[in-house]
Amino acid sequence: MAILPNRFGLLGVAHDCALAGCLVLVACVGYGQTKNSCLDCHAALPDPLGVTQEKFSQDIHAQKGLTCVSCHGGDAANDDPDKAMSAKAGWKGNIERRQIPQLCGSCHSDPAYIRQFNPSLRTDQLGQYHTSVHGQRLAAGDTKVAVCTDCHGVHDLRAPSDPRSTVNPVNVANTCARCHADANYMKGYSIPTDQFTKYSTSVHYQALAVRGDLSAPTCPTCHGNHGAVPPGTDKVQNVCSNCHAFQDQMYEQSSHKQAFQAASLPGCVVCHGNHGITYPTDAKLGTGPEAVCMRCHTPGDKCDQARAELLVSLTKLDQAIRNADKALALAESSGMEVSEARLAQGQAVDSLTKARVTIHSFRTDLVDQDIQAGLKIAAKDLQTGRDAMVERNRRRAGLGVSLVAIGMVLVGLRLYIKKLEG
Amino acid sequence: MFAALRNWFDERFDWDNLIAPLRHKTVPTHRLSYWYFLGGITLFLFGIQVATGILLLLYYRPGANEAFESVQYIMTQVKFGWLIRSIHSWSANLMIFTAFAHMFSVLFLKAYRKPRELTWVSGMLLLFLVMGFGFSGYLLPWNTLAFFATKVGTEITGQVPIMGKPMMIFLRGGEEVTGATLTRFFGFHVAVLPGLATVLLLLHLLLVQRLGMSVPPKLEVQWTVNPSARREMTFFPNFLLREMMAWYLALGVLGVLAAVFPWNLGVKADPFVPAPAGIKPEWYFLFMFQTLKLIPSKVWFIDGEVLGVLAFGLVGLVWLLLPFFESDQPSHMKQWITGLAVFALAYVAGMSVYGHFAK
Incomplete structure (x- = not known):
């Protein structure tokens, strides 16, 4: 107010007060226009009616x-609860679940x-x-x-x-489990309540929770979200193939496809399970506790023989890769340069992975192609590792000869100095 | 046959007269004489560096897309390529070690005194150049460790007030360490630094020849009082033969290191991956690196790293000019210089060990 010249005495004070009063009034009106009177009360109410501004x-x-x-409708600008929550103001009250x-x-x-808020939202x-x-x-x-x-x-x-x-993705399985893992809540629905427990042990959960891979499957990935239903027995393959496309291609060529369909068996789930899918190992082809083939096949039959053949092939390549790795690691620890072979080892591992995918065709000839490709690379890498060790030994032998020669020169020099100064 | 060849040279070039100064040159003999070998060993290792460096040049290709592969080719395909590369790397490290040892031996024997001030200055400049050789050569295989060590090293250069940023951009050939940095470092390593080193080395050797070997002050006093106590040997052939023995020993050590612990090539540099955890520079920069790590981020109002860089610059300058603080009279020798040398040796060794084990 210092900009007003103080020459009017009392009149000036009254003018100042009037101006200040106007400012307060304007501020109050402005506040009234933006406030949400619902929160004034609901912030103080207990759940489920309590909603704080925060x-x-x-x-x-x-x-x-x-x-x-x-x-909810109503008039949030009105401070009178009766008017704010009146039918006249369009108040709907608590929304019924079915609504x-x-x-x-x-x-x-x-x-x-x-579209005004998010044009890409479905x-x-x-x-x-x-x-x-x-x-x-x-x-x-x-x-x-x-x-x-x-x-x-x-x-x-x-x-x-x-x-x-x-x-x-990291929370949605827990959200589903709030109901689906609650045996009391699910009483009367005749569906199991151990899905989340099983999922927590699965390779998919590991990928999501341990590796932090947000593309790893959770409940909605296989069941859908808003349109959630269990995939039908004959549609399971379609669900899995969204991610496991190559396995799907191989399975399409296999004799199991028709056999499972004829028996109304749920495709991939027959061998891998559903919620509790664990990391598949070659032991699935074996005869131990993890084995799956012998659940249906008879020991000694044609399929059992093919199974054994596939297992032997996979084990052989796996072992060949391990042997080559070992030889290369030994060479590396001796300071030998084998990085090219190390790189090639990756291709051998790729062949093994491909063979494990091709297994889904259950055709030994197709699997054998991948196995042979991998074995060839692994054998070459193994040889590189062994050659490197031979080369290392040759170098050390060369060093020994050089050191003897250096030693002889030193002795010669010493004797010459002695002779010269003696 | 050797005599005939000698006569042939003598008739044409007056060989005997040519090597006469070497015959007249003498080297003092006392219980600390073996320290005199260090300079010669450093020179021998420099020679090895030049020879193996030229051989590596036959196959090495500077460039972000070729450098690593060319070194890999040298190590796996070129006959004895692994040996040449390994010797070049090990010899570089040994040369830096012997150069440091030579510097400290000169310091403790007070060999930098008048009239050898310029020998000391040229030697110190050579030591800085040798470290420059190490820094520039480390990047050339273009592996991950080298890439990030260069990144950190050039970043530290960027901390120098006013001139730091332009210097960093000059060294890197841009804002970042790229293929341009590699080409630039290659140029420094094979052209700029060898040229400067050759000139300084010739000057250093000329000064050593001209001024002769220094004798420790106490012995100098004794020999001045009693000249008959003075012991010397001729440089040629007596000292040179002993020096040759030291060279052969160094060659043997180099051979063992190169054959039993071939220098690792590592993994090709990828500028888009994060720096490996706990990355450290080569051992000869470790004491400076560790010091910079220990300085608080702010000291009063000055940035800690800037303060560290400035302090090292100042210490380097004082070190270079150290002979000019010293008296040439043994009775007036400054004890603080010896004390400083002891402290510096303990500091460099201690910080290097600490830096090696620190996480």
Whole structure:
């Protein structure tokens, strides 16, 4: 106020007060326009009615400008609870579980609306949900099944890409397990509740949780998310082949394909299992506890002989690679340069991996092609390692001769000096 | 036959007269005389470096896409290529070691005193050049360790106030260590540094020949008081034959190292992978590297690394000019210089060991 010349005395003071009062009034009006009166009360309420400003600010909808009113209706600008939550203000109150998919879908099924926020976000979630076991049961009146908020959360809902989201790849299996691993909750559905326990021991879980590979499969990868259903027995192969394409190609050529179909067996699951898929080893082809072939085949039959032949081939290449590795490691520890052979060893390992994939054709001739290619490389690398050791010994022998020659020169020089000075 | 050949040269070039100065040149004989061999051994190793370096040049190709493969080819396909490369690498390390040992022996025997100030200065400049040879040559195989060591080393250069950044860009041939750095370092290693080293080496040898071998101060006093106590041997052939014995010994050590512990090639450098954990420079830079690691990030208002670089620069300058702080009279010799030498030796050795074992 210093810019006003202080020459009016009391009149000047009154002018200053009036101006300050106006500013406070403007500030109050402004505050009233932006405030969310819902949170004033709900922040103090216990769960499930409690929603704090801090919690709601984490919600992706809040971040995109949506408010309580967007879902619940009412008038958030009104400080009077009766008016704010009146039918006149369009207040919907608590959303019934059976209404939730429809409510979410009112925006998420509208491409024009969603495009404003995220043009690449799909808008078929509601349609898919209706095809899911969850959706069909809900339609039949079962309100225990999952609706949108059960998986995505509510009031602090985060984008799936957020590692804290309940549907982020690293969390989604836990989210499914909240219901599916709860034996009490699942009572009456006649499905097992050990899927998550089994999944936690699987190679897929290891890839996700230990190696941090976010592309590793979790529940929705095989079952779908919004349209979640168990894959049918005859469709399992299609699900697995999304990632294991080469194994699928080989399986298509195999005699097992038709045999499994005829017996209504679930393809890949017959040998590998489903939720608890462990790292496949060559022992699956053996006759021990991990063996799978002999569950169906008779010892000594044609298939058993082929199995034994395949196992021998794989073991032979595996051993050849190990032997070459050992020889190269020994050469390297002696300071010999064998990096080219080391590089070639990678190709031998690739051949072994390819042979293990080709196994799914159950054709010994095809597998043998990969085995022979790998054996050839491994044999060459083994020879390189052995040659390097021969070369090392030759060098040391050469060194010995050189040291003797140097020693003789030293003795000669010493004698010459002695003679010269003597 | 040898006599006939000698006569043939003598008739044409007056051979006897030519080598007469060598015959007249003498080397003092006392209980510390064996330290005199260190300079000669360093010279011998330098000769080995030149010879093996020229042989490596026949196959080595400077360039980010070829350097590693060409060294690999030398080590696996070229007849005795492994031996030449291994000897070149081991000899480089031994040469730096003997050069350091030579410097400290000169310091402890007070051989840098008047009139040998310039011998010391030329020798110190040669030591800096030898370290430059080591730094530039280390990158040439273009393996992972060399790549990241060069990155760290040139980054430290960049810490020098005002001139640091331009110097770093000059050394790297750009903002980053790339194939351009390799080509540049190759140029330094095979052209710039050898040229400078040859000139300085000739000057150093000329000064040694002109001024003769220094005698420790106490002995000098004794020999001045009692000239009959003075013991000497002729340089040619007596001292030279002994020096040759030292060279042969060095050759034997080199052979053992090269054959039993061939120099590793490592993995080809990949600028896009992160630096391996716990990467360290070669042992002769380790004491400086470890010191820089131990200095706090801020000392008062100065950046710790900048302070370290400036301190090493100052110490290097003082070291170079050390003879000018010393008296030429044995009775007035400065004890603090010997104390400083002892401290420097302990510091370099201690920090190098600490740096080797530190994580």
